Amino acid sequence: MGSVSRKPRAVLWDMDGTLVDTEPYWMAAETSLVESFGGSWTHEDALQLVGSGLIDSAIILQNAGVAMEPEAIVSHLTDVVQESLRTQGVPFRPGARELLAELRDAGIPTGLVTMSLRRMALNVVDLIEFEAFDIVVAGDDVDNPKPHPEPYLQAAALLDVDITEVVVIEDSPTGVRAGLASGAVTLGVPHIVPLDDLGAHELWPTLAGRGVSDLGDLFDANNAMTEVIR
Structure with missing residues (x-):
């Protein structure tokens, strides 16, 4: 050998x-989405979603007060994060x-x-x-x-x-x-x-x-x- x-x-x-x-981009997108429905989203809440499937994450966000279908939540967050990547670059x-x-x-x-x-x-x-x-x-x-x-x-x-x-x-x-x-x-x-x-x-x-x-x-x-x- x-x-x-x-x-x-x-x-x-x-x-x-x-x-x-991209985690900070995702966390910022989640926070603004939850807050737009009058809920609160902490750093600890966001940590739960790290590595999770998108639909699983969307259901957790629904439970935090986001009144949207899971697929719509996923699509919205993806749009926001893509825009962050486009404007702020790939970290x-x-x-x-x-x-x-x-x-x-x-x-x-x-x-x-x-x-x-x-x-x-x-x-x-x-x-x-x-x-x-x-x-x-x-x-x-x-x-x-x-x-x-x-x-x-x-x-x-x-x-x-x-x-x-x-x-x-x-x-x-x-x-x-x-x-x-x-x-x-x-x-x-x-x-x-x-x-x-x-x-x-x-x-x-x-x-x-x-x-x-x-x-x-x-x-x-x-x-x-x-x-x-x-």
Whole structure:
């Protein structure tokens, strides 16, 4: 056995909180919507929604007093966040854009797997100055949102790779659970909420300064264990 680490066949990225820090945009949109119906929306309320499916989030917002259908709530929030992205720019998480570019240069396929609407995801992808992703799986592309494994399994199928040969990068407990349930090597990069004790294969405090070789080492270390089990 040489010391050269095997690369993953693909790397699948969560969007909100992992690739881009859109959470403040979402929180601001939620707050103004709830307040427009005379309700109140605290930072703690907003934290409940981090990583949740959009319809699940909409139902929580309904319970906070928003008298709109769930689909209308989702559409409204998406519009507001898209406008924020357009006017204020895409706030990349530290190291994310650089790691993504390095993966592209290395020829490793990449996918974006998000519970945001497809139009929102494509909007973010369009604002990246290089061709960042081979495929996009969004919230309206799947029957079962994260923490169900379907989004990641669908992405692996679209890329024609075995999910066990994939690294998933996530920032939320919901997303980490989805990655682990799918069978992927799951990397947690905590952002707003901690990811301790969820069983992620590794936790990195940041993607800053991390490269393809680090992902290779992560994949190797955690895939070696599954090879032995098989």
